[in-house]
Amino acid sequence: xxxxxxxxxxxxxxxxxxxxxxxxxxxxxxxxxxxxxxxxxxxxxxxxxxxxxxxxxxxxxxxxxxxxxxxxxxxxxxxxxxxxxxxxxxxxxxxxxxxxxxxxxxxxxxxxxxxxxx
Numbered sequence: 280x281x282x283x284x285x286x287x288x289x290x291x292x293x294x295x296x297x298x299x300x301x302x303x304x305x306x307x308x309x310x311x312x313x314x315x316x317x318x319x320x321x322x323x324x325x326x327x328x329x330x331x332x333x334x335x336x337x338x339x340x341x342x343x344x345x346x347x348x349x350x351x352x353x354x355x356x357x358x359x360x361x362x363x364x365x366x367x368x369x370x371x372x373x374x375x376x377x378x379x380x381x382x383x384x385x386x387x388x389x390x391x392x393x394x395x396x397x
Contacts, residue, residue, distance in 0.1 A: 298341075301342065302341040302342060305339070305341070305342050306339055309339060309344070310339070312336050312344065312367065313336050313337070313338060313339065314335070314336060315335075315336050315367075315372060316333070316334065316335050316336075316372065316373045316374065316375055316377070316378040317333075317334045317335075317336070317346075317367050317370035317371060317372055317373060318331040318332065318333050318334070318370065318371050318373050318377075318378075318381070319331065319332050319334070319369070319370040319371065320332075321350050321352055321353075330350070330351070330352050330353045331350065331381070332348055332349075332350040332358075333348060333349055333350065333373075333378055333381045333382070334346040334347065334348040334363075334365075334367065334370065335347045335348075335378060336367060337362070340364050343364040343365055343366060344364070344365060344366065344367050345362055345363070345364055346360075346362075346363050346364075346365060346367070347360070347361055347362065347363075348360045348363055349381075349382065349385055350385075351384075351385050351388055355388065355392070357385060357388065357389060
């Protein structure tokens with residue numbers, strides 16, 4: 280083995296160890312966010328209207344949050360995303376009541392689309 284290969288092995292091992300440390304730190308620093316609720320402005324919609332993506336943190340990946348999310352945009356399009364990996368930094372933390380109300384409002388909106396409002 281030449282010196283270049285030896286150094287590559289040292290660097291690869293160090294990078295692997297660093298990633299493991301960073302993942303552990305992320306999990307420890309963010310474990311308390313699992314089960315919390317967030318919203319963020321639906322920027323794909325129309326930012327000047329009250330349209331939000333709602334999220335519930337369901338778990339952690341190596342360096343992201345696993346979230347269940349949903350939204351209704353300003354044109355009434357519904358999005359439901361059972362598992363998404365993303366950051367919640369910069370999102371607005373909300374209480375469970377606000378999250379549930381948004382969920383119920385979305386379900387009512389869906390029902391109205393299919394003519395179920397009899």
